[in-house]
Amino acid sequence: MTLRRTRTIAAVAAGALLIGAAGSANAATWRYAFEEAMDEVQGKFAQKFKEEVEANSDHEIQLFPFGTLGESADIMEQAQAGILQFVDQSPGFTGALIPEAQVFFVPYLLPQDQGTLNAFFRNSKAIHEMFPELYAEQGLELLTMFPEGEVCMTTQKPVHSPADLEDVKFRVMTNPLLVESYKAFGATPTPLPWGEVYGALQTGIIQGQENPGFFLESTKMYEVTEVVTCIGHNNFTTAVMANKDFFDGLSEEEQTMINNAIDSAFSYILDYQKDLQEEALKKIKEAKPSMEVNILSDDERKPFMETADEVEAAFVKMTGDSGKKILDQMKADLKAAGQAQ
Numbered sequence: 001m002t003l004r005r006t007r008t009i010a011a012v013a014a015g016a017l018l019i020g021a022a023g024s025a026n027a028a029t030w031r032y033a034f035e036e037a038m039d040e041v042q043g044k045f046a047q048k049f050k051e052e053v054e055a056n057s058d059h060e061i062q063l064f065p066f067g068t069l070g071e072s073a074d075i076m077e078q079a080q081a082g083i084l085q086f087v088d089q090s091p092g093f094t095g096a097l098i099p100e101a102q103v104f105f106v107p108y109l110l111p112q113d114q115g116t117l118n119a120f121f122r123n124s125k126a127i128h129e130m131f132p133e134l135y136a137e138q139g140l141e142l143l144t145m146f147p148e149g150e151v152c153m154t155t156q157k158p159v160h161s162p163a164d165l166e167d168v169k170f171r172v173m174t175n176p177l178l179v180e181s182y183k184a185f186g187a188t189p190t191p192l193p194w195g196e197v198y199g200a201l202q203t204g205i206i207q208g209q210e211n212p213g214f215f216l217e218s219t220k221m222y223e224v225t226e227v228v229t230c231i232g233h234n235n236f237t238t239a240v241m242a243n244k245d246f247f248d249g250l251s252e253e254e255q256t257m258i259n260n261a262i263d264s265a266f267s268y269i270l271d272y273q274k275d276l277q278e279e280a281l282k283k284i285k286e287a288k289p290s291m292e293v294n295i296l297s298d299d300e301r302k303p304f305m306e307t308a309d310e311v312e313a314a315f316v317k318m319t320g321d322s323g324k325k326i327l328d329q330m331k332a333d334l335k336a337a338g339q340a341q
């Protein structure tokens, strides 16, 4: 081999190395924490997001399921501080930071019909145009909100009316409106972080809690309670955010890549949940045949439904004009979603 040819090969190799180095210098590892296990709904969403980001960029997503970095409030703090680039936190916890997010706890506001619900989350102006501004004030880029299934109660004794919740210490997520809502339902609401719920039920500190079907099953709530009661009062909502400084610092192409990954994960997670609630309730009965599962009739639901106005008024009192605007927009969005069915 001539000296000239050797030099040419060396130059090409160095160039290739440089290109490679430039590529890997841009590649980053982004951290994403969520409030559930890898195989629960938030984990499935996060895995799909990771898959999309990694297929369409040089970046890597490192996933942190519940418990690896603390409670929901901890991962939110870490995301605001920029230690995490992405976080999934449900309005049930964000209500303390962004009071308007508590709108998701006005009972019977969200519909039970899956098609209407999905259309609402896909197209809602409140979610896509109004909430992002409120999250931005807290240093967060709101990327999406999605439903996780109908919320049902688990208790020690059957619940057929608000009177059955009297003297029941009932765990709720840590937001004041949920406290108002369970007070109106007749219970004694007890806000607790998720990590304390199983133990508190086991030791009798609380006698009830609420969650969507898949979560009641996967977290084995049936081991420490005796009855599941569904009254159709709510669907669990969650939200995925990025640290705003991090997101604003990305190129337009990268922001688009992230938004596309979120869109894919959003469609995937709605589809994933098609029969999830029904299957979960079935699995609970299989795991513990003595577990009573009661889907309350329209008549039985009535007194629970009658609390909606009172809780809505409490929401408006807590959040003023800003909350009222969100609530009105949500109602308009829900109407539009229903009409589109």
Ligand code: 6CS
Pocket: 035, 036, 072, 090, 148, 173, 193, 194, 210, 211, 212, 215, 236
């Ligand atoms: O009840 C809770 O606190 C939890 N529930 C669900 C469905 N997801 C995460 C949250 O921490």
